[in-house]
Amino acid sequence: MLIYIDQQFFSLPIIYRVLISVFAISLIGATAYKLKQLTISGLIAAFVMGFLSLFLGGTSALMMYLFFLISAAFIGKLSKKVRGINKIQKKGGKRDYMQVLANGLPALISIILYRLTTNSIFLIVFTASLAEACADTWGGDIGVLSKDDPISIVSGKRVEKGLSGGISLLGCAASMLASVLYAIFYYSTFNANLSGALLVASSGFAGCLIDSVLGGTIQVHYLDEKSGKLTEKEIDENGKKRRAVRGIKFFDNDIVNLTSNIFSALLALSIGLLLHI
Numbered sequence: 641m642l643i644y645i646d647q648q649f650f651s652l653p654i655i656y657r658v659l660i661s662v663f664a665i666s667l668i669g670a671t672a673y674k675l676k677q678l679t680i681s682g683l684i685a686a687f688v689m690g691f692l693s694l695f696l697g698g699t700s701a702l703m704m705y706l707f708f709l710i711s712a713a714f715i716g717k718l719s720k721k722v723r724g725i726n727k728i729q730k731k732g733g734k735r736d737y738m739q740v741l742a743n744g745l746p747a748l749i750s751i752i753l754y755r756l757t758t759n760s761i762f763l764i765v766f767t768a769s770l771a772e773a774c775a776d777t778w779g780g781d782i783g784v785l786s787k788d789d790p791i792s793i794v795s796g797k798r799v800e801k802g803l804s805g806g807i808s809l810l811g812c813a814a815s816m817l818a819s820v821l822y823a824i825f826y827y828s829t830f831n832a833n834l835s836g837a838l839l840v841a842s843s844g845f846a847g848c849l850i851d852s853v854l855g856g857t858i859q860v861h862y863l864d865e866k867s868g869k870l871t872e873k874e875i876d877e878n879g880k881k882r883r884a885v886r887g888i889k890f891f892d893n894d895i896v897n898l899t900s901n902i903f904s905a906l907l908a909l910s911i912g913l914l915l916h917i
Contacts, residue, residue: 642829646698657695665690668706677713681737689740689748697751697766700829704770704822705744711818712777719781742898743773746905761912764826764836765905771822771844772904775815776851776897783811793849794856803870804893805856807849819844835917839908847904854896860887 649657669687672678678686694702735743747769754762783790783806789798790806799806823841826832861870862882872893876882891899911917 642698642700642703643831646700649698661691661695664694664702672709672713675713676734677709678740679734679736682735682740685737685740686735689744692748693751696755701751701766704767704825704829705747707821707825708743708770708774708777711774712781715778715781719784738894739897742894743777743901744770745898746901747773750905760830760832760836761909761917763830763832764839764912764917765908767822767826767830767840768843768847768908769901769905771819771840772847772851772901773897774822775818775844775848776900778818779807779811779815779848779852782814783808786810792856793852800869804859804861804872804896805852807852815848816841816845819848833917835915836912839911839917843904843908843911846907847900850903851896851900854891854899855893858888858891859896860884860889860892 649660652660665687668690669678669683672686673680673683690702690705693705747766750762750766750769754760754766780802784801786801786808788808789801790803790808790811791797792799792805793807794805819841822844823837826840827834827837859872860874861872861884862874863869863885864871864873864876864882866876870886871882874882874884
């Protein structure tokens, strides 16, 4: 169905494609902003990325973006039921421009490269990037619903729920499910081969694990002197800066997300080229 729609869409004159893309993305962006899923900066970034994705990649590319955004918003509400998470994590439910770019920029670059080269390897890279972003979000938001505290992927010790670098069986299962779903989307949407779908699933899940490793090692964490616990928030409730006690200050959660997303993209690209998928 989407393949047929895309065929009709790309057969239209450019001006009509531009107008349709602007209208569709404006409607989606306004809805997301009204539902408090995006900040103003996030809305602007999402509009640019959404417009280019639809204009260059068609409805197939847009639907994959939307699945990530809608599922992340829905599952994110579940994690809010767990107390204490907001005291650890840097940002709330609204995505700003950096979060939008961290989760979608590699995919956007991939769809641009596909349109310029028509090399189908970039469709694998595109889908793998979104698979990683979705797997990371599902793993984090569903993982905190586990009855047991997660363990550090680095040390193997129990850590507090919501702390970067912690993994759980439930969270890993959710991440794997998200990666497999994107592999199915790739296989069915782009009329592709099974080896490409397997590469999407494995690259997406591998990037999610790398995200946890980076989160447990080089991601910056601060000390909340009131509770004596680690937090991603640099500024406390009184507006004072907290002391960084772990990681590299430049590497906040957004940079970690972007790095792991790029890792998934490059992994899918290198293996795809090596095996001629």
